[in-house]
Amino acid sequence: MGHVLTLAEELGERGIIEIILKHLDHMPDVPISFGDDVSAIALGDGKLGVLKTDMLVGKTDIPPGMNDWQAARKAVVMNISDLAAKGVKPTAVLASVGIPKDFTKRQIEQIGKGLNAGAREYDAYVLGGDTNEAADLVISCTAFGVVEEQYLIKRSGAQPDNLVAVTGFFGKTSCGLKIMLDNLSASPGLRRALIKAVLMPQARLKEGLAIAKTRAATASVDSSDGLAWSLHEISKASNVGFIIDNLPVAPEAREFADIHDLDSTKLSLYGGEEYELVVTLKPELWQDAIEVVKSVGGVLVKIGRVTKEKRLILKTKRKTIPIQPKGWEHFRQSELGT
Amino acid sequence: MGHVLTLAEELGERGIIEIILKHLDHMPDVPISFGDDVSAIALGDGKLGVLKTDMLVGKTDIPPGMNDWQAARKAVVMNISDLAAKGVKPTAVLASVGIPKDFTKRQIEQIGKGLNAGAREYDAYVLGGDTNEAADLVISCTAFGVVEEQYLIKRSGAQPDNLVAVTGFFGKTSCGLKIMLDNLSASPGLRRALIKAVLMPQARLKEGLAIAKTRAATASVDSSDGLAWSLHEISKASNVGFIIDNLPVAPEAREFADIHDLDSTKLSLYGGEEYELVVTLKPELWQDAIEVVKSVGGVLVKIGRVTKEKRLILKTKRKTIPIQPKGWEHFRQSELGT
Numbered sequence: 181m182g183h184v185l186t187l188a189e190e191l192g193e194r195g196i197i198e199i200i201l202k203h204l205d206h207m208p209d210v211p212i213s214f215g216d217d218v219s220a221i222a223l224g225d226g227k228l229g230v231l232k233t234d235m236l237v238g239k240t241d242i243p244p245g246m247n248d249w250q251a252a253r254k255a256v257v258m259n260i261s262d263l264a265a266k267g268v269k270p271t272a273v274l275a276s277v278g279i280p281k282d283f284t285k286r287q288i289e290q291i292g293k294g295l296n297a298g299a300r301e302y303d304a305y306v307l308g309g310d311t312n313e314a315a316d317l318v319i320s321c322t323a324f325g326v327v328e329e330q331y332l333i334k335r336s337g338a339q340p341d342n343l344v345a346v347t348g349f350f351g352k353t354s355c356g357l358k359i360m361l362d363n364l365s366a367s368p369g370l371r372r373a374l375i376k377a378v379l380m381p382q383a384r385l386k387e388g389l390a391i392a393k394t395r396a397a398t399a400s401v402d403s404s405d406g407l408a409w410s411l412h413e414i415s416k417a418s419n420v421g422f423i424i425d426n427l428p429v430a431p432e433a434r435e436f437a438d439i440h441d442l443d444s445t446k447l448s449l450y451g452g453e454e455y456e457l458v459v460t461l462k463p464e465l466w467q468d469a470i471e472v473v474k475s476v477g478g479v480l481v482k483i484g485r486v487t488k489e490k491r492l493i494l495k496t497k498r499k500t501i502p503i504q505p506k507g508w509e510h511f512r513q514s515e516l517g518t
Numbered sequence: 519m520g521h522v523l524t525l526a527e528e529l530g531e532r533g534i535i536e537i538i539l540k541h542l543d544h545m546p547d548v549p550i551s552f553g554d555d556v557s558a559i560a561l562g563d564g565k566l567g568v569l570k571t572d573m574l575v576g577k578t579d580i581p582p583g584m585n586d587w588q589a590a591r592k593a594v595v596m597n598i599s600d601l602a603a604k605g606v607k608p609t610a611v612l613a614s615v616g617i618p619k620d621f622t623k624r625q626i627e628q629i630g631k632g633l634n635a636g637a638r639e640y641d642a643y644v645l646g647g648d649t650n651e652a653a654d655l656v657i658s659c660t661a662f663g664v665v666e667e668q669y670l671i672k673r674s675g676a677q678p679d680n681l682v683a684v685t686g687f688f689g690k691t692s693c694g695l696k697i698m699l700d701n702l703s704a705s706p707g708l709r710r711a712l713i714k715a716v717l718m719p720q721a722r723l724k725e726g727l728a729i730a731k732t733r734a735a736t737a738s739v740d741s742s743d744g745l746a747w748s749l750h751e752i753s754k755a756s757n758v759g760f761i762i763d764n765l766p767v768a769p770e771a772r773e774f775a776d777i778h779d780l781d782s783t784k785l786s787l788y789g790g791e792e793y794e795l796v797v798t799l800k801p802e803l804w805q806d807a808i809e810v811v812k813s814v815g816g817v818l819v820k821i822g823r824v825t826k827e828k829r830l831i832l833k834t835k836r837k838t839i840p841i842q843p844k845g846w847e848h849f850r851q852s853e854l855g856t
Binding site for chain 2: 191193196197199200201202203204205206207210214218219220221223225227229231232233234235236237239240241271272274275276277278279285288289291292293295296299300305306307308309310311312313314315316318320322324326
């Protein structure tokens with residue numbers, strides 16, 4: 181189509197972060213390095229204050245069909261998800277909200293209710309915030325929690341022969357977006373399940389906290405940028421590779437992919453906004469981890485193992501293919517699962 | 519002109535916050551109430567984690583003539599200023615940045631450098647953040663610090679017969695904006711001083727920390743919404759009134775007002791974005807407060823006293839007038855100092 185990429189498109193959100201990071205002084209003795217999912221600061225007595233901020237912008241992050249309540253709730257949940265991945269219980273949430281001029285009072289109320297719902301579902305509270313007029317709806321949330329440093333799960337601890345596991349199945353969000361954006365069809369029940377994955381994401385907080393307590397995890401991230409990207413992030417930070425031999429495709433995603441002749445492998449690997457945890461675990465503590473996650477009502481699905489060789493490979497019965505470092509940036513990206 | 523107010527204009531930013539607050543559950547035993555300048559959470563051992571988030575939006579908060587470096591720096595400084603008012607040393611800053619599509623790499627670099635400069639000036643570090651594409655430049659920062667609860671200065675402690683003092687003089691920012699937005703003239707030196715007040719705001723951190731240590735302060739806010747608004751905020755939270763008999767008009771603002779036949783009283787009372795601290799103090803510790811502020815290179819100017827009667831009054835040689843609950847919302851407001 182001859183579309184000339186703008187700089188922002190060319191760099192992508194991650195490229196822009198890289199440029200900004202380059203110009204920041206680094207705090208000496210910071211307990212968790214730049215580029216992990218959260219920031220942390222030592223509070224003394226082995227405790228860390230853990231902070232995460234993430235912004236949701238209407239045009240690129242709120243798909244048509246997601247209402248204001250859901251958008252506000254999601255803006256909170258996506259920050260809590262990052263704390264969950266690190267084994268940190270969120271206690272406080274702050275929200276900065278940019279409100280378009282033409283918003284109604286009811287819309288603003290829905291935003292208040294959605295922020296509150298997102299926090300209260302995870303036993304946290306919205307403690308404060310700020311609003312401004314903005315051209316597009318912008319909801320920037322910060323989640324805060326305190327953790328004992330020994331329980332914080334970084335990205336960088338994965339070791340060869342660790343197991344890799346996830347807290348759920350992938351691909352539903354990508355399929356839900358195809359229904360919402362491209363009008364692809366699905367039976368009512370399937371449609372409901374897939375769209376719910378988009379509109380009502382869940383942070384795996386119970387699972388993350390339970391896993392942290394076992395000390396089984398060596399690395400963890402959430403999968404908001406997609407399963408493939410999450411694996412690549414751990415790979416980079418821990419200097420390891422992965423062999424994935426049990427791709428956790430959601431049954432609903434498989435069914436939807438079959439109907440529309442889509443590739444469920446790609447949908448599961450390169451989707452995003454799913455908020456499952458991707459965790460590497462010490463094999464000797466694997467049973468402990470499974471049991472504690474089960475005891476809080478979750479699942480832990482083994483999907484492969486960590487390798488010394490820094491390659492990421494998907495092994496199926498039929499073939500062995502590389503897992504690309506492709507990730508989710510926002511819902512307007514073009515090359516999803518086709 | 520028959521301009522019909524939109525809801526956002528009608529409510530104003532503070533009206534929107536009120537609506538959102540109404541829908542938030544309140545954390546039990548929260549150490550500082552909703553509506554103070556910061557949020558806080560108990561960390562144990564008498565310590566509080568203190569958080570503040572505030573968003574800067576291009577169209578309404580970044581006047582033409584302020585560059586990206588200055589905007590990013592200001593987005594950090596305005597959050598640090600709120601911690602300064604509470605007597606809290608900031609340690610960490612997070613930044614969420616919404617970047618317009620047409621931004622250049624150099625602009626993004628300037629934002630990184632500006633964020634870093636804003637934090638490092640106050641001995642804090644930018645520890646993390648997030649970027650997104652956005653319709654307009656949006657910089658949402660969160661500042662974090664730890665304080666011993668006994669030193670936290672709330673809005674609600676002002677007592678009748680306390681003194682009221684400020685850390686500097688008012689009106690320069692309003693005048694600077696008149697130069698930048700309305701092209702009003704000034705001699706080169708005056709012009710430079712007034713525009714600098716807009717482009718390079720300073721948080722009174724040294725002063726705030728020094729005052730907190732004396733235990734002289736009973737209430738404190740920063741004056742980012744204007745001196746009048748700050749006094750009204752303390753009045754509401756502490757259930758007191760004020761007699762102001764020494765309005766701290768900056769000499770530069772007086773000079774500029776004289777040239778252009780503006781009302782320097784209004785410019786000083788109802789401007790904003792000045793970031794001076796407005797503090798009520800126990801008279802018996804007034805000398806201590808003056809001395810510690812002087813010892814860190816600042817000034818503390820007595821401007822009046824707290825009254826039991828909940829009225830806000832400005833007393834000059836010629837007249838006694840009420841101080842209106844009018845405050846700064848953003849630079850596009852219409853009725854400034856005319």
